[in-house]
Each structure stands twice: as C-alpha cells, then as structure tokens.
Amino acid sequence: MSETPAAPARMTRQRAAVAEVLGDTDEFRSAQQLHELLRSRGDSVGLATVYRTLQALADGGEVDVLRAEDGESLYRRCARREHHHHLVCRSCGRTVEIDGPTVEAWATQVGATHGFDDIEHTIELWGTCATCRERV
C-alpha cells in the first residue's frame, strides 16, 4: 500500500543529472532528447542509464509517461503527483495539466456498465500551441 513502491536505492551522478534536467524542462521530452540535452550540458549519461532512470522514476510516480503518435515515449515531471491528464503541443511538447472530474466519473461508469473490471483510461489531448502556430 505504498505510494512509492521501489525506493531509488543508490544515488549517483547520473541519476542526479537526469532528475535535474527533468526539473529544468516543462515540456514532454523523449529519452533520446533528454540524453542529448545531458550531453550538451556536459553531464553525459549513457543512453541505457537514461532509459533505466526514467523507468524507475515513472514506476515511482515521479514522472508521467505518454506515447507520441509515432509510438515514442515522452517523459515529464509534472507539478502534481495526483492523477491528471495532459494537453500537449505536438510540435514542441509544451504541456498543460488537465483536471477532468466529469471525465473520470464517465470513464469509471462506462466500464462498470459493461461488466468490465480493472478499468483504466487513457485520455490525452494533442494540439498546436499558440507559439508554434506563429512560426508557420
């Protein structure tokens, strides 16, 4: 019944660097983007380690993960740890965190109505943010 099931175990330069770059960005970013960001900062971290660290953070609920339309996973440290959804800019990753009490209720009820158990829902909104719309 723990919120954070797997403790991160041992702190390393690499894990600190990944945590820091996540703290510095507000947009959803792919593992490869984060890897490149780290390299360009001088805090070079192996790609495998970036993936491992992101996965651990995701398991612990520290970062949210979503799938871009091309299937790539995108990661972001959100402001709140509570369940929420996202409105994400397709071209720059800019993100707005969304609350949907209505949708939550709707999703749960629809599942129950049809006799399904262990209902989960995927709700993500994609669009083009105002800034990206400018630079046609």
Next chain:
Amino acid sequence: MSETPAAPARMTRQRAAVAEVLGDTDEFRSAQQLHELLRSRGDSVGLATVYRTLQALADGGEVDVLRAEDGESLYRRCARREHHHHLVCRSCGRTVEIDGPTVEAWATQVGATHGFDDIEHTIELWGTCATCRERV
C-alpha cells in the same frame, strides 16, 4: 472533402482475404495475429501486405487502430464509421464501442481554453471483460 480519400485501387486475393478476416472477428487484433489467422485458414498473405492493407483500410476509415499498452497496433472493423471510442479487454481484445458526447464537448473546450489549435483527443478505456475474469 472526400470521406474516403484514397480509393483502394485494385482488388486482389490478398486484400479480399484481409477484409474477410477482419469481418469475421469482433475483437481488436494485431497485424501479426491477423497474419497468423490468415495463414491458418489457408489464405496465406505476406506480412508486409497485411500491414499495407491494414494501413490503407485505416486511412480510408474502414478500420480503427489503437495502440496497446506495449505499443503494438491493434486493428478492428467497427460497426460504425462515425467517431467513437472503445472499451477494450486487455486480455482478449473484446470491444465495446463507446459514445461520449459529453467527453467530446469537454475535450474540444479544454483545448480551446488554452489557445491550442488542431485539437485531437485520444480516449480509450481498458479493462478485463466478464469472460476473461472467470478463467483466473
């Protein structure tokens, strides 16, 4: 302004076979599952052709595509061509088509409120169907 932008062009044994197997199943199925189903029927079709045909059907709005949690694409010929969502059994693919007028309005409005254009939404519900719950 055409509903079906790219006409399927030329009819072949392979395309007919893919269409038929899609018509016979009510569950979301992966390309590889469909490929194997075709092989087991004797209507063998190359895997590349299965993928190409599914993509063409998806482009024409004849089949719906969604991504399983592991990233695999799943295909299904739905009863209606109009926009709708799905409640899908994680273990067998059994599907209920869902209408959500409320959710539609909500999604559109959230996007607009934050100044995003070209809003699209992904809304999928996953669960365990009554039948699959039995066979623990």
Next chain:
DNA sequence: ACGTGTCATGAGAACCATTCTCAGTTGAAC
C-alpha cells in the same frame, strides 16, 4: 581513511514491430 559487497553504469548487441526494397507477378482495361 580504507576495504568490501552490492548495486549502477555504458558500449554494444539483441529485440521486435513495422517499413522499405526491388524483382517478379497479376488485375483489369483496351
């Protein structure tokens, strides 16, 4: 400060769904 055991790292290989290549095949129009 050291020694020690355990966990973490990273380069590269492996994985795997999907797409691409291209030589051979075939639908369908005339």
Next chain:
DNA sequence: GTTCAACTGAGAATGGTTCTCATGACACGT
C-alpha cells in the same frame, strides 16, 4: 491476348527500447 501500372512477398533495413556483462563507484562498517 497484350500491356503496364499496381501489387506482392522474402528478406533487409529501421529505430526505439531493452538486455548483457565486464567495469566502475556509492555506502556502510571498521
């Protein structure tokens, strides 16, 4: 029947992600 663009399929290529395993380095006890 001829013709040719469209289609097919075996296998190679792609690309994000995971795995392998030899090497490196946290953290704890001394």
